[in-house]
Amino acid sequence: MSTRLRIRVLSQFEEWARAHGLVPESPEAAERWRTRIAMLLQNREDYLERPDPTLWRSGDVHTLLLDHLPQRQFDRWELAEHAVENLREFLRFLDVTDRFHPASAKTPALLSELDRLAPKFSAAMADVSRYRLAKRVLTAALAEGVDLDDTTAVDAWARELSGRDYAGRRQVLGDLMDQHPGYATGAVVVHEGQVAVLRPGAPASKHLVWPDAPREEDDQNRGPIQVYAPVAIPDEHALAQEVSRSGRAWLDALHALVTAVGSQGLAVDRRAEPAKADLRRLADVLNLHVERANRLADMPRLRRLWDLAREFGFLEVRRTRVVPGPEASVLDRVVTGSAADDGETLGLWDDLYETLFGDPDADTDRSDDLRLWTDHWAPLALGLLYEHTANGEDCVDLGDLTDELLASHPEDFPSDDDDDDEPIAFLSALATMAIRHALAAQQRHGTVEVLTGEEFAEAVATAPDSMHRIGTTLGAPLWALLPLGDVRVRLTALGRYAVRRRLLAEGAQAPRIS
Known part of the structure; x- marks a missing residue:
C-alpha cells in the first residue's frame, strides 16, 4: 500500500x-x-x-x-x-x-x-x-532553543555541535560515544529529521549519507539550469478531452474492476483477497489471461490494478469484504463522461500518472543496483522525446532516439579500454529493452503515441506464435519486445503536459505555448 x-x-x-x-x-x-x-x-x-x-x-x-x-x-x-x-x-x-x-x-x-x-x-x-542517535541530537537541539523547522538553524547548530570537545559532545551523545568511538570527532549532519555522524576527517556533506540531500557547493558550482524550447500544450479543457480520447486505459481497467466487484462487494480472506473463483472471474472481465492462478500473487497485472484501486479509494476492505470505496464515484464520473468539471478529469488522470510513473525507484531497494540502473532510463527517454517533439507534430524514429540516448550517457557503461565489447553490448541491449518497456507503459496511459509502418507490419505478421504469446502474457505490444525498424514515437499533449511538470519540479526552464 x-x-x-x-x-x-x-x-x-x-x-x-x-x-x-x-x-x-x-x-x-x-x-x-x-x-x-x-x-x-x-x-x-x-x-x-x-x-x-x-x-x-x-x-x-x-x-x-x-x-x-x-x-x-x-x-x-x-x-x-x-x-x-x-x-x-x-x-x-x-x-x-x-x-x-x-x-x-x-x-x-x-x-x-x-x-x-x-x-x-x-x-x-x-x-x-534508550535514545538512538537522531533522538538524542534532535532532543538536545530542541532543548537549546533550536527551531527544528528552520533548516538553516538546525545546520548551524549541528556545525556548532561538531566543533565541541569530547565533554561537550558527551553531554548530547552520552554512552553512544562509547559504542561508536567515531562519534567523538566526526561531523554531525542532519537531514529531514535524520542524523548521522560522518567518519572522522570526512567533509561535513549531507550528500555523503543521503544522495537526495542538496550538495553544499556554491550555486556557481552546481552547473547551468537546463533550458528547454517552448512547448505547445493545450488548455485544461483540451487536456481533459484528451484523457477521454486516449488516456483512459488504466482508468477504464480500474472502473471495470470496481464494477465487477459490484455494489455489494465480495468476501475476502485473511490476505484481503477474494476467493479463487472470484479472482478468475475478475481476470476474465478485465481480459487478463491467467492459468493455474489461485491468488493475487499469481496474477501480477490484476494485483497491480487491485492495489491501485485500494490506494485510490476505489475499493475499500471492510473487515471480511471488499466494497466500492469513497472515491469510486469520482472514477465513475470521469469514465462515464459526467465529471464535475475538466479539473476533476485531469486531476484524477494526473494523480494516477504520478503514482504509476512519478518516482520510478521509490519502491526499489537501494541495494538493487540493476533495477535502479534500468529504471533511470525512462525519465531520460521522456526528456529527450520532449526536446524532439515539442511542437506536437514531429515524430522521432525509436531506434535513433535510443541510439542518441545511449550515446549521450557513456558514464552508464563500463570503459572499453580492454577492447571487450560484450559488457557494453549486453548493457546496451538491456537499456534498449528498458526504454521500450517504459514507453509502452507510457503509451498505455496516453502520454506517448507510437506509429508503425509497412516494414513493422510485415515483421509482426511473420513473428513466431511464441512471441505473440509473450506479448499477451506480459501485456506488451510487439514493438516493445522486438527490435524492429519503422517505429516512430512522439509525446502526446498529455505527455508534454506531464513531462513538463516533472522538468519544472527538477528546476529546469520549460516555457509553455498555449
Whole structure:
C-alpha cells in the first residue's frame, strides 16, 4: 500500500473523531493531535514495515510504543502524554467502522495489549538510555532553543555541535560515544529529521549519507539550469478531452474492476483477497489471461490494478469484504463522461500518472543496483522525446532516439579500454529493452503515441506464435519486445503536459505555448 492509503485513512479517522468530539477545539492543540496520529502511522510504515494502517497484528502495538518510539522518536508533540490514548481512539475507529484488515488481531486483544503497556510508556519515552542517535541530537537541539523547522538553524547548530570537545559532545551523545568511538570527532549532519555522524576527517556533506540531500557547493558550482524550447500544450479543457480520447486505459481497467466487484462487494480472506473463483472471474472481465492462478500473487497485472484501486479509494476492505470505496464515484464520473468539471478529469488522470510513473525507484531497494540502473532510463527517454517533439507534430524514429540516448550517457557503461565489447553490448541491449518497456507503459496511459509502418507490419505478421504469446502474457505490444525498424514515437499533449511538470519540479526552464 502507498502513502495515499495512509493519508486517506487518516482523513476518515479525523472526520470520525470530530463527529465524536475527540479533536481538541483550539487550532494549535488540534494540529498536535493530528500530527501525533500521523506520526504513529508513518513510523509504522517507514521503520516497522507496516504500510497498511488498517492491519494490526498481535505485538504491533508493543513494538511501536515501547520498542520503536522511545528509541527513535523525539517528543515535540506531547507523545508521552497523549500517544496511548490517541492510538486507542484510532483502533476504536477501525473497529466500529469495520475498517480493520481481515488479518488483524481481534480488537479486545489489541486494546488489552495497549492497556498493559500504557503505564510504562511515558517512562520509556523519557529514558535517555534508550535514545538512538537522531533522538538524542534532535532532543538536545530542541532543548537549546533550536527551531527544528528552520533548516538553516538546525545546520548551524549541528556545525556548532561538531566543533565541541569530547565533554561537550558527551553531554548530547552520552554512552553512544562509547559504542561508536567515531562519534567523538566526526561531523554531525542532519537531514529531514535524520542524523548521522560522518567518519572522522570526512567533509561535513549531507550528500555523503543521503544522495537526495542538496550538495553544499556554491550555486556557481552546481552547473547551468537546463533550458528547454517552448512547448505547445493545450488548455485544461483540451487536456481533459484528451484523457477521454486516449488516456483512459488504466482508468477504464480500474472502473471495470470496481464494477465487477459490484455494489455489494465480495468476501475476502485473511490476505484481503477474494476467493479463487472470484479472482478468475475478475481476470476474465478485465481480459487478463491467467492459468493455474489461485491468488493475487499469481496474477501480477490484476494485483497491480487491485492495489491501485485500494490506494485510490476505489475499493475499500471492510473487515471480511471488499466494497466500492469513497472515491469510486469520482472514477465513475470521469469514465462515464459526467465529471464535475475538466479539473476533476485531469486531476484524477494526473494523480494516477504520478503514482504509476512519478518516482520510478521509490519502491526499489537501494541495494538493487540493476533495477535502479534500468529504471533511470525512462525519465531520460521522456526528456529527450520532449526536446524532439515539442511542437506536437514531429515524430522521432525509436531506434535513433535510443541510439542518441545511449550515446549521450557513456558514464552508464563500463570503459572499453580492454577492447571487450560484450559488457557494453549486453548493457546496451538491456537499456534498449528498458526504454521500450517504459514507453509502452507510457503509451498505455496516453502520454506517448507510437506509429508503425509497412516494414513493422510485415515483421509482426511473420513473428513466431511464441512471441505473440509473450506479448499477451506480459501485456506488451510487439514493438516493445522486438527490435524492429519503422517505429516512430512522439509525446502526446498529455505527455508534454506531464513531462513538463516533472522538468519544472527538477528546476529546469520549460516555457509553455498555449
